[in-house]
Amino acid sequence: MSNGRNGSLRVTSARRQWWPQGLPGQLRTMLIRIGAALAILLVIGSLAVAASALHSRSKQSEAKQAAGSIAAPRPNAVPAAVAKTGQKSQAGESRQTGKAIKATPVGTRLVLVGPQSVVDTRDSRRVAANAEVSLPLPKLPEGSTAILAEVSVLNATGAGAVTLTSEAGEITALQVPGAGAQLTTTVIVRIGPEARLRARVEGGGHLVVNLIGAFEPTETSDSGRIIAISAARALELVPAVDGHDAVVDVDRVPALSEAGGLSAVLLQVSADVGRHGGFIQVGPDPKHFKQEFYWSATSGSDRIRDGFLVVPVTDGQFAVHYKAGFRLRVEVVGYVTDGTAPEATAGLVVPVAPDSIKPVTVGAGTTAQVSIAGKNAEVPADRIAAAVLNVATKAEKGGGMNVFAPGTDEKTSAALQVSPDRPRSLVTLVGAQGGAVQLAAETRSIVTLTPQALILSR
Numbered sequence: 001m002s003n004g005r006n007g008s009l010r011v012t013s014a015r016r017q018w019w020p021q022g023l024p025g026q027l028r029t030m031l032i033r034i035g036a037a038l039a040i041l042l043v044i045g046s047l048a049v050a051a052s053a054l055h056s057r058s059k060q061s062e063a064k065q066a067a068g069s070i071a072a073p074r075p076n077a078v079p080a081a082v083a084k085t086g087q088k089s090q091a092g093e094s095r096q097t098g099k100a101i102k103a104t105p106v107g108t109r110l111v112l113v114g115p116q117s118v119v120d121t122r123d124s125r126r127v128a129a130n131a132e133v134s135l136p137l138p139k140l141p142e143g144s145t146a147i148l149a150e151v152s153v154l155n156a157t158g159a160g161a162v163t164l165t166s167e168a169g170e171i172t173a174l175q176v177p178g179a180g181a182q183l184t185t186t187v188i189v190r191i192g193p194e195a196r197l198r199a200r201v202e203g204g205g206h207l208v209v210n211l212i213g214a215f216e217p218t219e220t221s222d223s224g225r226i227i228a229i230s231a232a233r234a235l236e237l238v239p240a241v242d243g244h245d246a247v248v249d250v251d252r253v254p255a256l257s258e259a260g261g262l263s264a265v266l267l268q269v270s271a272d273v274g275r276h277g278g279f280i281q282v283g284p285d286p287k288h289f290k291q292e293f294y295w296s297a298t299s300g301s302d303r304i305r306d307g308f309l310v311v312p313v314t315d316g317q318f319a320v321h322y323k324a325g326f327r328l329r330v331e332v333v334g335y336v337t338d339g340t341a342p343e344a345t346a347g348l349v350v351p352v353a354p355d356s357i358k359p360v361t362v363g364a365g366t367t368a369q370v371s372i373a374g375k376n377a378e379v380p381a382d383r384i385a386a387a388v389l390n391v392a393t394k395a396e397k398g399g400g401m402n403v404f405a406p407g408t409d410e411k412t413s414a415a416l417q418v419s420p421d422r423p424r425s426l427v428t429l430v431g432a433q434g435g436a437v438q439l440a441a442e443t444r445s446i447v448t449l450t451p452q453a454l455i456l457s458r
Contacts, residue, residue: 107348108215109224115290118209129204135197141216146351152184152208160202167192188452225347228386230412235330261340268414269307278324284314304417362441373435381435385457390450392425399442405431
């Protein structure tokens with residue numbers, strides 16, 4: 001190629017280097033070195049960008065692997081990927097198939113941690129009206145979601161509700177009719193992670209809270225499962241003939257003779273109380289009565305009062321002391337399995353929010369069926385074997401009320417007494433069928449059911 005002096009170009013055979021002719025030699029050398037340096041910097045920068053991209057992809061891969069092995073989805077959670085693709089998840093329904101996927105209920109077993117006193121104000125001053133009392137619970141089994149307790153108000157100073165409040169909500173345990181009343185209930189109370197609980201006594205009076213057990217989450221268990229049975233007479237006591245004390249051998253109760261190992265029995269009691277009021281005490285033996293159930297004085301022909309207790313069994317027996325009216329009947333309506341029972345899900349307990357079902361009117365001599373599953377969708381109706389229910393009644397006149405599983409004989413359930421004077425309520429264990437219970441009344445009654453816990457059939 002021709003050379004010129006004014007801006008002509010020069011080409012070498014070894015490599016191409018371009019520079020204007022006529023520049024001083026030192027300047028040309030400096031420009032060449034600068035160009036070489038810039039080229040090296042460009043190469044280094046490209047390598048750095050490539051390395052950064054490779055490192056980022058590696059981190060993303062590691063994060064995905066960690067998410068798959070450590071941060072697994074919570075039970076019943078619907079992963080985002082499932083929601084987008086329409087694949088089946090543990091809860092909800094598939095968009096592709098439209099088939100409902102039922103959530104798995106969180107079952108618990110009853111761990112007996114008592115009976116032990118939580119609060120008893122009888123050795124001090126009565127609780128003032130509308131005052132709140134802290135209920136210091138002992139250490140409970142890990143992850144407990146609810147407790148089983150007996151709540152009593154004695155020597156009430158006025159009418160009003162007794163409520164228990166925890167992080168999980170509030171439940172009305174008792175409705176005190178007026179001053180001087182004494183009454184007891186057994187109640188299941190849901191609790192939060194901190195297990196904080198307090199009681200409010202609207203009308204005032206002495207407060208007694210006795211802890212029986214705690215409900216510990218589990219998928220299956222041998223012990224702590226609650227099994228409902230047809231009501232079986234365990235004791236009939238007439239104090240004028242039999243005295244005030246008795247010891248019940250559970251093996252002599254026909255319905256329990258083949259039950260296998262049990263740690264507690266669920267009792268429904270019926271007492272002819274009388275004009276002085278009264279109570280029943282139970283315990284492992286006649287010298288150690290650890291549970292008490294109280295009734296106010298009665299008048300006229302309206303003398304029968306009911307009660308419900310969960311009583312731990314030691315050495316196959318429990319003792320009873322009755323101080324009230326003319327007669328006491330004790331019927332076993334269920335039992336709690338012990339560690340010798342087989343592993344199963346049947347009998348596991350699902351504590352639920354105390355949401356009352358719409359009141360039902362039952363005509364005299366008629367029956368009515370009530371669904372207890374509708375407000376507790378987390379438990380499919382076909383998995384409900386029984387329920388711990390608060391049965392509240394208001395009747396035109398006195399008489400009996402039976403609550404039992406549909407398809408069974410009402411005579412196999414323990415009768416509750418209704419009254420025209422004031423509403424009555426009792427917490428008890430009731431068998432269920434297809435997520436429903438049956439009501440039968442001797443007199444026209446308005447009945448409100450409030451489930452506190454559902455018992456699984458499988």
